[in-house]
Amino acid sequence: MSAHPDPRPIGMFDSGEGGLTVLKRARDLYPGENYLYAADSGHFPYGSRSLSQVREFFLSFLDFFLSHNVKAIVIACNTATAAALEIAQEISPVPVIGVIQPGVVDAIHASKSGVIGILSTEATYQAGVYPNALKALNPQIKSIAHPCPILVTMVESGQTSGPQVENRVRQCTHSLLSHNADTVILGCTHFPHMEHIFRKVINGRAVIIDPGLSTARLLPSILGPLNTTGEGSMAFYTTGDPKFALHIARILWPDLAEEPRQLLWEKTSLKTLT
Numbered sequence: 001m002s003a004h005p006d007p008r009p010i011g012m013f014d015s016g017e018g019g020l021t022v023l024k025r026a027r028d029l030y031p032g033e034n035y036l037y038a039a040d041s042g043h044f045p046y047g048s049r050s051l052s053q054v055r056e057f058f059l060s061f062l063d064f065f066l067s068h069n070v071k072a073i074v075i076a077c078n079t080a081t082a083a084a085l086e087i088a089q090e091i092s093p094v095p096v097i098g099v100i101q102p103g104v105v106d107a108i109h110a111s112k113s114g115v116i117g118i119l120s121t122e123a124t125y126q127a128g129v130y131p132n133a134l135k136a137l138n139p140q141i142k143s144i145a146h147p148c149p150i151l152v153t154m155v156e157s158g159q160t161s162g163p164q165v166e167n168r169v170r171q172c173t174h175s176l177l178s179h180n181a182d183t184v185i186l187g188c189t190h191f192p193h194m195e196h197i198f199r200k201v202i203n204g205r206a207v208i209i210d211p212g213l214s215t216a217r218l219l220p221s222i223l224g225p226l227n228t229t230g231e232g233s234m235a236f237y238t239t240g241d242p243k244f245a246l247h248i249a250r251i252l253w254p255d256l257a258e259e260p261r262q263l264l265w266e267k268t269s270l271k272t273l274t
Contacts, residue, residue, distance in 0.1 A: 004225065005032070005033070005224075005225050005226055005227045006071045006223070006224070007034065008034070008069055008070060008071035009033075009034040009035055009036045009068065009069075009070050009071070009233070009235070010026065010033055010034070010035050010036070010070060010071060010072050010073075010074065010219070010223075011035075011036045011037075011038070011065035011068070011070035011072065011073040011074065012026070012035060012036070012037045012038070012073075012074045012076045013037075013038050013039075013040075013058065013061050013065070013073065013074070013075055013076060013077060013080065014037075014038075014039050014040075014076045014077040014080075014189055015039065015040050015041070015043065015044050015045060015046035015047075015054075015077050015079065015080065016039050016040070016041045016044045016045070016152075016156050016190070016240075016248075017039055017041070017155075017156060017245060017248045017249050017252055018077075018152065018155050018156065018188065018189045018190030018191075018193065018252075019037070019039065019076030019077055019189045019190075019212075020037070020249060020252055020253050020256070021076075021189050021190075021192040021193060021210070021212045021252075022074060022076035022099065022189055022212035022215060022216060023035060023037050023076065023234075024253055025210075025212050025213045025215075025216035026074075026216040026219065027232075027234070028216075029216055029217065029219075029226075029228070030216075030219070030226040030227055030228055030232075031227070031228070031229070031230065031231055031232060032226075032227025032228060032229050032230035032231065032232045033226055033227050033232045034232045034233045034234070035232065035233070035234045035235070036065065036068055036070060036234075036235045036237070037234065037235070037236050037237070038061055038064060038065070038236075038237040038238070038263065039236075039237070039238045039239070039240065039245065039260075040057055040061065040238075040239050041156075041238045041239055041240025041241075041244075041245055042238075042239030042240045042263075042265060043057055043239065044156060044240065045121070045149065045152055045153065045156070046077065046079040046080060046121070046123065047079050047120075047121025047122050047123045047124065047147075047149050047152055047188070048121075048122060048123065048149065049079075049123060050123075051079075051082060051083040051123060051127060052083070054079055054080055054083040054084065054123070055083040055084045055087065056268065057080075058075070058080045058083065058084040058088065059084065059087070059088070060265075060268055060269055060270055061270065062084075062088055062091075062092060062096075063269070063270075064237075064263070064270045066092070066093070066094070068235075070094060071094055071095075071223065072094050072095045072096070072097060072219075072222065072223055073088070073092065073094065073095070073096045073097070074097045074098075074099070074215060074219075075088070075096065075097065075098045075099065076099060076189050076212060076215075077099070077189055078099055078100060078120055078121065078124045078129075078187050078188050078189065078211070079121050079123045079124050079188075081098030081099055081100050081129070082100065082123065082124050082127045082129040083123075083127075085098040085100075095222050095223065097215060097218070097219070097222060098215075099189060099211040099212055099214070099215045100129055100130065100133055100187075100211065101133060102211055102214035102215045102217075102218050103130075103185050103187070103209055103210070103211025103214045103215070104130065104133040104134055104137060104185070104211075105137065105214065106209050106211075106214040107134070107183050107185050107209045108134065108137055108138050108141065110183045110207040110209060111141070111182055111183040111207070112182055113180065113181075113182040114138075114140055114141050114142055115141075115142045115143075115144070115179065115180050115181045115182055115183075116134060116141055116142070116143050116144070116181055116182075116183045116184075116185065117143070117144045117145075117146070117173070117175075117176030117177070117179070117181030117183065117184040117185065117206065118130040118131070118143060118144070118145040118146070118176075118184075118185045118187045119145075119146055119147075119148050119151075119172055119173070119176070119184065119185070119186060119187055119188065119191060120145065120146075120147055120148070120187035120188050121147060121148075121149050121152060121187075121188050122147045122149050124147075124187055124188065125145055125146070125147035126147075128145075130143065130145060130185060130187055131143040131145055144175065144176050144179045144181055145187075146172060146173075146175050146176060148168070148171075148172035148188075150168055151165075151168060151169070151172065151188070151190065151191060151194065152188055152190045152191075154168065154194075155190040155191075155193045155194065155252070156190070156248060157248070158247070158248050158251035158252070160193045160194050160197070160251070160252065161194070161196070161197060165194060165197055166197050166200065166201060169194060169197045169198055169201045170201050173198070173201055173202060176206070177202070177205055177206065181206055182205075182206050182207065183206055183207045183209060184198070184202065184206045184207070184208050184209065185209045185211065186198070186208065186209065186210050186211065187211065189211075189212050192210045192212060192213075193252050195208065195210065234258045235258065235261070236249070236258045236259065236260040236261065237260060237261050237262075237263045237272070238260045238261075238262065238263060239262075239263045239264070239265060239270070242259065242260040242261065242262050245260045246259055246260055
């Protein structure tokens with residue numbers, strides 16, 4: 001590793017604007033870094049798609065990131081991490097980092113009872129990646145997983161607070177808390193946009209783990225020194241409607257200045273609309 005920060009950007013990927021939680025965590029920690037965020041909003045939601053289809057989508061984005069000379073790629077999407085992390089790490093010349101393992105490590109450290117709850121999309125739930133990762137690190141851990149795709153849809157529509165959101169969060173966390181989980185993993189990068197609601201509903205009964213924050217904290221150990229001062233750049237791309245993406249992004253992140261640029265799918269490759 002170099003003793004000086006590498007000026008190349010860090011690529012971050014999600015199926016939509018939810019992954020901005022991971023980007024914001026990273027920018028708060030390393031504001032002098034350059035970032036390239038890409039959202040496949042044109043194929044949203046990933047949680048209802050097959051892992052093989054999600055894998056194909058991400059591999060096209062891998063080519064896109066590499067063409068922009070990134071120094072690393074963070075898959076800021078649990079479903080895409082489950083689908084594509086292993087193959088991406090095998091073929092990429094730069095580090096590819098998923099959000100699942102860092103969150104699992106922090107959850108195990110946080111849990112005193114050994115009972116850990118997981119909220120996720122349907123695809124992540126069906127893949128069993130969180131229970132498997134927890135068991136691999138500590139076979140004594142008891143995990144309770146629950147899919148809650150409605151929360152993803154709410155976030156992507158800019159709905160992150162209010163009575164309806166609170167009721168949904170209460171429904172989603174009920175089975176975890178009723179099984180005495182003392183730690184809850186927010187296993188979708190959209191969910192931390194509602195973290196204040198989760199904290200209100202859980203009311204101290206469990207520690208909340210944001211794998212995006214866990215991942216952001218891990219970056220220097222993988223990439224070496226990162227810029228913690230100054231102001232870096234950010235580029236924002238979407239395969240969806242840039243105006244709608246900006247509208248939602250600024251609801252989720254009010255002081256976000258960057259405007260999204262349009263990415264177009266051409267069969268299995270991506271083209272920037274200039």
